[in-house]
């Protein structure tokens with residue numbers, strides 16, 4: 001790291017090991033999920049994230065309700081994804097506020113935006129303008145489908161990106177229509193990908209002192225997510241059957257890979273040799289199958305296994321299968337997960353508080369560093385909660 005880079009990690013040497021990005025200033029203009037998820041990852045690692053929002057309504061995800069639950073006027077989604085950040089209210093169409101943003105960006109290390117392609121340039125905060133203002137700035141962009149081609153101006157929303165990406169078509173079994181993944185996986189994975197790109201650009205900036213433009217999109221993230229199955233399909237003449245007719249847990253893996261209804265719940269079975277499974281399940285019909293049948297005859301084998309699993313409760317099957325190191329699991333809902341001692345030992349839940357007294361129970365960073373889990377403590381801000389303090393501190 002060069003001496004010119006000292007302000008990148010201003011106090012890294014003093015920071016506790018669980019805040020490795022302490023001293024890094026991130027200006028986050030993004031809203032909804034993808035960009036804010038990227039800045040959440042950086043905030044958890046100790047970066048200071050200033051979230052720029054419109055006065056009044058703020059980030060539109062404040063009103064994006066997963067259920068009828070809101071806390072202190074904001075959705076639980078907003079709370080989950082914006083914890084640990086500060087909020088600065090700016091009207092980007094007001095020249096004075098735009099100038100204030102420019103002053104802030106001059107002092108920042110990272111800018112994140114997820115407007116529709118062309119919008120940032122129109123407002124005057126595109127990569128080239130911001131790079132001219134601060135040549136060391138790492139500028140991160142997330143779009144729906146990239147910045148070229150017929151899809152550029154289409155709304156970049158998770159369900160729509162899943163639909164275009166092939167993922168929705170892949171999921172489910174062949175008796176069903178396309179099945180969307182049950183949460184905004186494109187947004188989240190794009191956010192993680194962007195955070196990785198930003199961190200890589202910061203490392204390189206430590207060597208050459210230069211800012212960079214790091215870009216991804218919901219679609220690119222979803223294609224990357226499918227790299228295993230896409231590589232298989234690209235190399236097998238593009239003709240491997242996509243979905244199993246029964247229990248479409250994984251398009252390209254043979255039986256018994258999948259989820260089975262037991263007498264009182266569900267049992268997940270991963271890669272398992274058929275002869276071993278035949279003995280444990282007492283299924284002689286399975287014992288003399290050729291291993292290649294696991295894929296060729298997977299629907300038939302899954303039907304056999306399914307009929308047997310249905311006869312007994314999940315706990316009985318676990319008692320038979322786990323001692324033999326068969327790769328299997330009970331299928332838990334969130335009551336089951338959070339009630340499990342093994343989960344509680346991970347210490348992945350936390351309670352955070354907002355200054356106005358709103359309390360929210362939420363998750364924590366999925367990482368530990370030197371055995372400590374980074375981040376935590378502060379709740380998501382109210383719109384413009386830190387405007388006055390930030391304006392004073394940065395001379396806006």
Ligand SMILES: CC(C)(COP(=O)(O)OP(=O)(O)OC[C@H]1O[C@@H](n2cnc3c(N)ncnc32)[C@H](O)[C@@H]1OP(=O)(O)O)[C@@H](O)C(=O)NCCC(=O)NCCSC(=O)C(=O)O
Pocket residue numbers: 031032033034035052053054055090091092093114115116117119122123142143144154155156157158159184187218
């Ligand atoms: C999500 C979107 C479809 C939303 O589209 P739009 O509602 O048309 O918003 P845009 O981003 O195009 O532009 C936002 C407009 O708000 C204006 N704008 C934004 N912030 C401000 C402030 N602070 N002040 C004044 N004006 C502002 C900005 O100038 C634009 O106005 P004009 O200048 O007048 O245009 C799009 O942003 C998009 O495709 N984003 C890229 C992919 C992405 O990250 N998607 C997240 C999806 S969330 C998701 O998938 C999910 O929740 O599920």
